[in-house]
Amino acid sequence: MFYIPISRHDKVSPIYKQIYQWFQQEILSGRFSANTQLPSKRSLAETLSVSQNSVLSAYMQLHAEGYIYTAERKGYFVERLEPLSLGAPSLPAANEPAPPSARDYTYSFSHMSVDAFRFPFKQWRKAEQAAADASLDSWCDIDPPAGAERLRTAISYSVRQMRGVECRPEQIIIGASTQALLQLLVHLLGPDRSYALEDPGYQRIRLLLEKSGQRTELLPVDRHGLQTKALQNTASDTVIVTPSHQMPLGSIMPVSRRIQLLNWCYEKADRYIIEDDYDSEFRYEGDMIPALQSLDKQDRVVYMGTYSKSLLPGLRISYMVLPPALAAAFQKEGTHLIQTASSLHQQTLARFIETGEYRKHVRRMSRHYGEIRELLIHEIHQVFGSHASIQGEKSGLHFLLHVQTKDSLASILGRAAAGKLELYGIDRFMKYPDQAPPTLVIGFARLEKASLPEAVRALHRACFPSLEGSGRLT
Numbered sequence: 001m002f003y004i005p006i007s008r009h010d011k012v013s014p015i016y017k018q019i020y021q022w023f024q025q026e027i028l029s030g031r032f033s034a035n036t037q038l039p040s041k042r043s044l045a046e047t048l049s050v051s052q053n054s055v056l057s058a059y060m061q062l063h064a065e066g067y068i069y070t071a072e073r074k075g076y077f078v079e080r081l082e083p084l085s086l087g088a089p090s091l092p093a094a095n096e097p098a099p100p101s102a103r104d105y106t107y108s109f110s111h112m113s114v115d116a117f118r119f120p121f122k123q124w125r126k127a128e129q130a131a132a133d134a135s136l137d138s139w140c141d142i143d144p145p146a147g148a149e150r151l152r153t154a155i156s157y158s159v160r161q162m163r164g165v166e167c168r169p170e171q172i173i174i175g176a177s178t179q180a181l182l183q184l185l186v187h188l189l190g191p192d193r194s195y196a197l198e199d200p201g202y203q204r205i206r207l208l209l210e211k212s213g214q215r216t217e218l219l220p221v222d223r224h225g226l227q228t229k230a231l232q233n234t235a236s237d238t239v240i241v242t243p244s245h246q247m248p249l250g251s252i253m254p255v256s257r258r259i260q261l262l263n264w265c266y267e268k269a270d271r272y273i274i275e276d277d278y279d280s281e282f283r284y285e286g287d288m289i290p291a292l293q294s295l296d297k298q299d300r301v302v303y304m305g306t307y308s309k310s311l312l313p314g315l316r317i318s319y320m321v322l323p324p325a326l327a328a329a330f331q332k333e334g335t336h337l338i339q340t341a342s343s344l345h346q347q348t349l350a351r352f353i354e355t356g357e358y359r360k361h362v363r364r365m366s367r368h369y370g371e372i373r374e375l376l377i378h379e380i381h382q383v384f385g386s387h388a389s390i391q392g393e394k395s396g397l398h399f400l401l402h403v404q405t406k407d408s409l410a411s412i413l414g415r416a417a418a419g420k421l422e423l424y425g426i427d428r429f430m431k432y433p434d435q436a437p438p439t440l441v442i443g444f445a446r447l448e449k450a451s452l453p454e455a456v457r458a459l460h461r462a463c464f465p466s467l468e469g470s471g472r473l474t
């Protein structure tokens with residue numbers, strides 16, 4: 001006879017189940033060969049000092065699932081089973097350490113983050129409560145494919161006021177991410193397109209397009225944004241741009257290039273411009289710079305907006321403004337689609353915008369980020385002197401820092417990580433990251449005034465370890 005370990009104090013697993021599981025494992029692993037006879041109920045019950053009922057229940061379950069069969073008056077026997085193929089382990093062994101979470105950093109220079117400490121959770125919860133109270137019934141229905149009517153109406157006013165974008169609510173499509181919206185847009189624009197992208201640029205969009213089989217082409221950018229002249233030599237018919245604050249260079253595209261871009265688009269009937277306007281709510285010098293969409297006279301610009309930078313990335317609400325023809329196509333073709341953003345968050349955001357809280361928050365954060373940005377730039381000048389230069393700092397939540405060093409970007413980033421700094425390089429925005437110069441993408445949303453000098457010293461240590469200890473540089 002064999003030994004079955006039974007725990008009598010196991011509240012989760014009753015005795016019959018433990019017997020069942022033991023046989024199941026033995027049979028599956030092949031340690032019990034086919035047609036082996038199982039001990040009788042009585043003898044097993046006696047050996048294990050359990051009731052016969054427990055053994056019977058276990059045998060009945062094994063029988064019901066086909067692990068064993070019965071032969072009249074003879075007892076229970078093991079079924080003939082093919083060995084269960086174990087295959088290769090589906091996940092590679094975890095020998096790579098998990099990336100440290102944001103909390104593991106002393107200072108964060110992330111360009112993808114916002115200051116969540118200053119988010120007006122109290123006002124947000126008030127809006128959420130109002131939304132929840134308004135209509136319990138509505139939480140059982142799903143939103144129209146384009147998103148909640150009330151939110152689209154609120155956005156149509158807000159985006160006109162804040163970004164100069166003229167549109168009707170019917171042109172607005174809500175989604176849980178810019179990527180999800182872009183995927184939708186790619187379907188609407190139809191097959192056989194070629195997408196021109198900024199280089200360096202936002203790689204998540206390039207990869208999304210390439211991995212879904214779309215053709216892409218890279219166009220150079222400079223201190224005035226996308227080099228529109230390069231469009232003359234491209235085979236592309238759709239271009240994705242960040243004219244308000246080029247990602248990652250931070251360039252603001254001057255109106256001369258905006259006009260060139262639009263005129264290129266108007267030359268052929270099937271050309272489109274996709275404007276990714278991800279962080280331009282925050283502007284620090286002079287007036288708001290209107291979106292490219294506001295100059296478009298022929299309805300060829302698709303405007304992409306997001307609340308990830310102006311509110312919270314975890315909110316997951318983004319939107320696009322389609323030209324009327326594409327909006328009509330969506331209404332016809334998109335009826336099978338399910339809206340991806342949460343209804344409760346959409347209803348909350350609608351109220352948050354209507355009551356003026358959104359505008360108030362953006363204004364307050366512009367002031368706050370503006371102060372951080374100014375102090376940070378001052379501190380960098382103090383500490384780095386002529387060993388670094390700043391680019392693209394006029395708006396948004398990041399700028400570039402060109403470090404004057406023969407050292408590689410990788411070794412700077414390595415030292416930063418070792419020194420508990422969250423820091424990213426321009427390599428993240430390049431298709432061929434090996435060729436990246438020692439240029440850093442400095443996000444400042446997560447920095448605090450009081451610790452700025454120390455954060456900049458730490459940044460300097462990562463860039464110039466050998467100069468440390470020789471006192472402040474001028």
Ligand SMILES: *Cc1c(COP(=O)(O)O)cnc(C)c1O
Nearest residue numbers: 177178179202247278306308318
């Ligand atoms: C943050 C960001 C977005 C926004 O993406 P969501 O999915 O809406 O959060 C879009 N484009 C760029 C370049 C960004 O940095």
